[in-house]
Amino acid sequence: MKQVFLETFGCQMNVADTDRMEFILFHSGYRRTWEKEDADLILVNTCSIREKAEQKTFSLFGGLKPLKAINPNLILGLTGCMGQQDGEKMLKRMPFLDFVLGPDQVEGIGKAVNRARESEKSFVWTGFDSKKIYSIPEIPGDLPQKPGPSAFVNIIKGCDKFCTFCIVPFTRGREKSREPDELYQEIRHLIKHGAKEIILLGQNVNSYGKRGLTNPIPFHELLYKIEEIPGLQRLRFTTSHPNDFTRETIRAYRDIDVLVNHLHLPIQSGNNEVLKSMRRDHTVEEYLELIDELKSEVPGVSLTTDIIVGFPGETDAQFQDTMKIMERIGCSSSFMFSYSPRPGTPANEFKDSVPEETKRQRLQEIIQLQNRMTEEQGKTYQGKTVEVLIEGKSARPGYSLKGRNPQYWRVNAKDSEGRYQPGDMVQVRIEQTSGHGLSGIIQ
Ligand code: SAH
Numbered sequence: 001m002k003q004v005f006l007e008t009f010g011c012q013m014n015v016a017d018t019d020r021m022e023f024i025l026f027h028s029g030y031r032r033t034w035e036k037e038d039a040d041l042i043l044v045n046t047c048s049i050r051e052k053a054e055q056k057t058f059s060l061f062g063g064l065k066p067l068k069a070i071n072p073n074l075i076l077g078l079t080g081c082m083g084q085q086d087g088e089k090m091l092k093r094m095p096f097l098d099f100v101l102g103p104d105q106v107e108g109i110g111k112a113v114n115r116a117r118e119s120e121k122s123f124v125w126t127g128f129d130s131k132k133i134y135s136i137p138e139i140p141g142d143l144p145q146k147p148g149p150s151a152f153v154n155i156i157k158g159c160d161k162f163c164t165f166c167i168v169p170f171t172r173g174r175e176k177s178r179e180p181d182e183l184y185q186e187i188r189h190l191i192k193h194g195a196k197e198i199i200l201l202g203q204n205v206n207s208y209g210k211r212g213l214t215n216p217i218p219f220h221e222l223l224y225k226i227e228e229i230p231g232l233q234r235l236r237f238t239t240s241h242p243n244d245f246t247r248e249t250i251r252a253y254r255d256i257d258v259l260v261n262h263l264h265l266p267i268q269s270g271n272n273e274v275l276k277s278m279r280r281d282h283t284v285e286e287y288l289e290l291i292d293e294l295k296s297e298v299p300g301v302s303l304t305t306d307i308i309v310g311f312p313g314e315t316d317a318q319f320q321d322t323m324k325i326m327e328r329i330g331c332s333s334s335f336m337f338s339y340s341p342r343p344g345t346p347a348n349e350f351k352d353s354v355p356e357e358t359k360r361q362r363l364q365e366i367i368q369l370q371n372r373m374t375e376e377q378g379k380t381y382q383g384k385t386v387e388v389l390i391e392g393k394s395a396r397p398g399y400s401l402k403g404r405n406p407q408y409w410r411v412n413a414k415d416s417e418g419r420y421q422p423g424d425m426v427q428v429r430i431e432q433t434s435g436h437g438l439s440g441i442i443q
């Protein structure tokens with residue numbers, strides 16, 4: 001049996017693509033290994049969202065190169081967004097690579113590996129498929145592994161937003177949605193094999209249905225249809241864009257029981273000038289209006305967001321606006337980033353870059369603010385009972401299981417009699433809170 005070692009950087013879309021490649025390769029006789037040294041094939045699924053992600057990839061490949069000398073039959077492939085963005089450059093920089101594949105070539109991974117086996121010459125296979133539709137066909141037969149209690153389902157790929165800082169529209173191409181029937185079928189299949197929670201994925205899920213469907217339906221209608229699938233216990237989606245987030249979707253939150261009361265809605269900055277220069281096409285006020293409506297319709301909803309600090313031209317006062325908005329929104333947690341210039345994006349040409357030291361300080365300041373808010377919100381769970389979907393074993397001493405509550409807080413659970421296992425939905429009384437985690441006893 002041949003063995004494949006898979007490494008993933010970047011977002012959940014990349015995680016889903018890696019899973020898909022594992023699945024396709026499984027049907028060509030490959031089994032996954034967690035030891036690089038044992039592998040006949042190593043694939044690194046890359047991300048180019050920030051420079052740091054790229055640096056990590058280069059250093060990983062530095063460590064993989066000697067394995068080629070030990071095992072000349074080893075095939076080494078780079079897949080994902082760095083491949084799409086800089087295919088030929090990657091081969092020049094790392095001539096020991098056998099191939100480079102883009103995110104739209106995931107379905108062809110088997111073909112690429114065969115070609116690499118048959119020929120000495122390295123190759124680049126990137127570009128966007130010209131088909132109007134986006135389909136992930138079902139492969140009959142066994143799954144390489146059972147899906148976990150929480151499973152991802154890609155509903156839309158690509159992004160048409162072209163925020164000035166972002167590489168994604170260049171690495172993932174134009175938006176295309178998957179046919180609803182294909183989605184229902186995949187969700188039913190996942191539930192049949194043990195999934196309890198489904199997380200709908202896309203760079204901009206709220207754009208679902210705008211392109212690529214024979215009978216277009218909007219995102220909120222898709223949610224109502226998915227709700228009807230028997231056995232589904234929780235439904236989530238990520239990522240949302242404020243401009244496409246509709247009132248109907250707010251109502252769906254209110255109406256659909258399995259839709260959890262958590263929303264990840266990136267704002268990026270709390271200043272309108274900066275938002276304009278980022279080409280987010282909405283104002284701070286519009287964002288606040290949206291979340292205020294959501295909060296009033298869906299009591300107890302928790303929010304998370306993405307923030308970029310140190311965008312070109314961001315002044316201290318503009319950064320302070322972001323700090324104020326963060327307090328006003330009151331997210332339970334956030335992803336906060338220091339702006340990283342991306343070659344080929346409009347913002348890369350903007351003047352007035354913010355000094356690295358200033359970016360670093362702003363990032364520290366905003367992380368501290370978020371940590372404080374997270375801690376305060378965590379304390380409000382003390383003594384309360386929350387519903388937790390058990391996903392696996394906990395690393396926290398004294399707590400055997402871990403999972404998440406609907407609001408997406410990580411929860412460690414004490415199960416003294418060993419009654420529960422991953423996939424179970426339990427009630428946990430919170431006795432301790434720390435940082436981003438809650439811990440308690442199963443009732
Ligand atoms: N589609 C999602 C997010 C995709 S990327 C959305 O529009 O919200 C995830 C996050 O990475 C972004 O929300 C943004 O905060 C951050 N990001 C993207 N490009 C970046 C860059 N050049 N520098 C720093 N952070 C960036």
Ligand code: SF4
Nearest residue numbers: 159161162163166168
């Ligand atoms: Fe990037 Fe903007 Fe698209 Fe999100 S919406 S992926 S930040 S271009």
Ligand code: F3S
Nearest residue numbers: 010011047048049081
């Ligand atoms: Fe990274 Fe590509 Fe996702 S750039 S964040 S892996 S879409």
